[in-house]
Amino acid sequence: QLHLVESGGGVVQPGRSLRLSCAASGFTFSDYAMHWVRQAPGKGLEWVAAIWFDGRNEYYADSVKGRFTISRDNSKNTLYLQMNSLTGEDTAVYYCARGSQVSRWFDPWGQGTLVTVSS
Amino acid sequence: QSVLTQPPSVSGAPGQRVTISCSGSSSNIGAGNDVHWYQQLPGTAPKLLMYGNKYRPSGVPDRFSGSKSGTSASLAITGLQAEDEADYYCQSFDSSLNTYVFGSGTKVTVL
Numbered sequence: 001q002l003h004l005v006e007s008g009g010g011v012v013q014p015g016r017s018l019r020l021s022c023a024a025s026g027f028t029f030s031d032y033a034m035h036w037v038r039q040a041p042g043k044g045l046e047w048v049a050a051i052w053f054d055g056r057n058e059y060y061a062d063s064v065k066g067r068f069t070i071s072r073d074n075s076k077n078t079l080y081l082q083m084n085s086l087t088g089e090d091t092a093v094y095y096c097a098r099g100s101q102v103s104r105w106f107d108p109w110g111q112g113t114l115v116t117v118s119s
Numbered sequence: 120q121s122v123l124t125q126p127p128s129v130s131g132a133p134g135q136r137v138t139i140s141c142s143g144s145s146s147n148i149g150a151g152n153d154v155h156w157y158q159q160l161p162g163t164a165p166k167l168l169m170y171g172n173k174y175r176p177s178g179v180p181d182r183f184s185g186s187k188s189g190t191s192a193s194l195a196i197t198g199l200q201a202e203d204e205a206d207y208y209c210q211s212f213d214s215s216l217n218t219y220v221f222g223s224g225t226k227v228t229v230l
């Protein structure tokens with residue numbers, strides 16, 4: 001059974017940092033690209049970052065480039081998102097999702113973790 | 120501002136057919152990139168509903184169907200049921216922006 005569980009969300013002050021984690025199970029983690037997608041309160045979905053199966057390639061949305069870093073530890077079946085210089089616009093539920101090996105879809109998704117940037 | 124455009128809402132009575140459009144451009148849907156659809160029930164994470172324009176993952180009822188033509192795609196729900204009340208998002212890849220893009224989302228209401 002495929003399972004993704006995010007953790008690490010919470011309330012953080014503007015300008016500070018936070019690291020999210022996503023624990024994967026039920027599939028060979030090291031075979032798949034992984035993604036972070038976020039959803040601001042009451043808003044739509046926004047792709048944030050991707051990392052290739054072997055961790056050698058990373059891609060970011062312009063809105064987070066230079067501030068966020070995606071990484072993975074295949075020995076621990078865990079995906080990470082290091083978020084620095086946070087602003088109110090980063091307030092959102094952050095989902096991790098597995099990438100497809102065939103095309104560019106996301107499945108499955110984790111339950112999400114809420115990040116609130118507020119003073 | 121989403122790269123892919125969807126109607127904010129659609130509604131229908133139980134048993135009716137509704138369609139959700141997803142309009143893109145020559146750099147995403149029109150560039151030959153596949154369109155995928157997600158269903159987000161209230162208070163839950165998105166779930167893959169349709170992939171590769173028209174294919175349903177295991178467990179998705181055949182009441183859901185997808186299609187793509189030119190720079191647009193659509194999702195149809197036939198025999199609308201109360202449990203279909205949710206937000207629906209289309210998603211593709213933009214070859215010019217080199218990013219994954221989502222539609223603005225459509226809320227389906229069952230009257």
